[in-house]
Amino acid sequence: xxxxxxxxxxxxxxxxxxxxxxxxxxxxxxxxxxxxxxxxxxxxxxxxxxxxxxxxxxxxxxxxxxxxxxxxxxxxxxxxxxxxxxxxxxxxxxxxxxxxxxxxxxxxxxxxxxxxxxxxxxxxxxxxxxxxxxxxxxxxxxxxxxxxxxxxxxxxxxxxxxxxxxxxxxxxxxxxxxxxxxxxxxxxxxxxxxxxxxxxxxxxxxxxxxxxxxxxxxxxxxxxxxxxxxxxxxxxxxxxxxxxxxxxxxxxxxxxxxxxxxxxxxxxxxxxxxxxxxxxxxxxxxxxxxxxxxxxxxxxxxxxxxxxxxxxxxxxxxxxxxxxxxxxxxxxxxxxxxxxxxxxxxxxxxxxxxxxxxxxxxxxxxxxxxxxxxxxxxxxxxxxxxxxxxxxxxxxxxxxxxxxxx
Ligand SMILES: Nc1ncnc2c1ncn2[C@@H]1O[C@H](COP(=O)(O)O)[C@@H](O)[C@H]1OP(=O)(O)O
Ligand SMILES: [Mg+2]
Ligand SMILES: [Mg+2]
Ligand SMILES: [Mg+2]
Numbered sequence: 001x002x003x004x005x006x007x008x009x010x011x012x013x014x015x016x017x018x019x020x021x022x023x024x025x026x027x028x029x030x031x032x033x034x035x036x037x038x039x040x041x042x043x044x045x046x047x048x049x050x051x052x053x054x055x056x057x058x059x060x061x062x063x064x065x066x067x068x069x070x071x072x073x074x075x076x077x078x079x080x081x082x083x084x085x086x087x088x089x090x091x092x093x094x095x096x097x098x099x100x101x102x103x104x105x106x107x108x109x110x111x112x113x114x115x116x117x118x119x120x121x122x123x124x125x126x127x128x129x130x131x132x133x134x135x136x137x138x139x140x141x142x143x144x145x146x147x148x149x150x151x152x153x154x155x156x157x158x159x160x161x162x163x164x165x166x167x168x169x170x171x172x173x174x175x176x177x178x179x180x181x182x183x184x185x186x187x188x189x190x191x192x193x194x195x196x197x198x199x200x201x202x203x204x205x206x207x208x209x210x211x212x213x214x215x216x217x218x219x220x221x222x223x224x225x226x227x228x229x230x231x232x233x234x235x236x237x238x239x240x241x242x243x244x245x246x247x248x249x250x251x252x253x254x255x256x257x258x259x260x261x262x263x264x265x266x267x268x269x270x271x272x273x274x275x276x277x278x279x280x281x282x283x284x285x286x287x288x289x290x291x292x293x294x295x296x297x298x299x300x301x302x303x304x305x306x307x308x309x310x311x312x313x314x315x316x317x318x319x320x321x322x323x324x325x326x327x328x329x330x331x332x333x334x335x336x337x338x339x340x341x342x343x344x345x346x347x348x349x350x351x352x353x354x355x356x357x358x359x360x361x362x363x364x365x366x367x368x369x370x371x372x373x374x375x376x377x378x379x380x381x382x383x384x385x386x387x388x389x390x391x392x393x394x395x396x397x398x399x400x401x402x403x404x405x406x
Pocket of ligand 1: 095285287312313315
């Protein structure tokens with residue numbers, strides 16, 4: 001397996017925290033240290049992984065017959081074909097499916113049930129507006145069935161069958177505005193819906209913000225092969241016989257881990273250690289409408305990158321980069337597009353905890369504390385620490401060239 005990894009599971013963070021020196025006792029700093037020590041986010045991570053794994057099994061293309069969790073009457077292939085056939089268009093013309101809504105309802109429901117003592121705030125992509133209209137009733141019935149099928153084995157929740165109203169409420173839990181104080185979950189229920197519909201890459205991306213910072217992220221990529229998807233290895237994931245389905249997870253200061261669907265232990269992953277741009281490869285969006293491919297290729301040329309771009313959908317790019325499949329991710333949306341926090345929160349912690357760097361085109365860290373939008377300069381660039389200075393230089397030069405040619 002071409003992954004930079006060390007086998008092992010995360011250590012219990014309590015054991016590695018220093019004791020508080022007497023001089024700090026009763027001071028404001030001491031209370032901050034105590035608070036930080038108390039915040040292991042273990043149960044939050046467990047809840048987030050539970051929701052993401054359930055959805056991975058639900059959406060996994062070649063699930064057929066495998067009944068590890070035993071909660072499906074349909075095989076994955078049939079299930080997924082049904083989900084992919086039910087597509088609607090949102091007001092911004094982007095597609096939304098029963099899977100997007102169903103995934104948001106399932107995550108919202110599981111987080112609330114698993115973390116009953118915490119106040120619950122969720123910033124998520126979908127809302128129930130269209131499902132409350134007459135024209136949305138059939139779709140709402142299908143979503144409700146999907147959610148009930150997914151939760152059927154959760155006896156511990158002691159729930160009766162969920163009604164359509166329960167499902168609408170679970171989706172609308174995602175209406176929080178986020179911000180710089182308190183805790184907020186951030187969810188993209190299906191990131192890369194176009195990739196999902198094509199049978200290519202997509203992700204379920206869930207992160208937790210605390211005081212405006214991402215402290216935990218789970219990125220489930222049901223179609224991502226366990227083997228590297230480096231630049232010489234582009235193929236149709238659906239037809240691949242390789243093992244597919246990877247879940248990445250990261251907690252602040254504890255590294256990034258990857259887990260497969262077969263129940264094996266998580267492996268620690270690292271970004272690549274490449275220093276020479278000539279040996280580097282880069283990821284960008286599959287959809288040209290999502291990112292300026294000509295700007296990326298000008299940057300790559302200036303840097304001296306020789307390999308062609310690896311074009312894949314969704315935050316699977318962050319996951320692949322976190323395990324060293326590629327070295328750079330370039331994202332330059334068309335003018336006027338505003339990036340949302342749910343498109344980067346989980347991916348960014350997965351990469352930074354694996355040793356990488358995520359900034360805007362000006363080299364500033366992403367700021368997740370401003371509500372549902374990221375307020376940033378021009379684009380998003382991701383790479384390892386060694387390559388970042390020369391990448392930033394190439395980005396600046398290419399942007400200047402582009403501006404002066406207009
Ligand atoms: N016009 C756009 N420009 C940039 N990103 C977009 C645009 N429209 C949708 N997106 C979002 O970009 C992300 C996918 O980008 P990519 O696959 O190119 O990396 C998704 O989050 C997608 O939303 P969605 O979550 O609805 O799929
Ligand atoms: Mg969408
Ligand atoms: Mg998205
Ligand atoms: Mg989405």
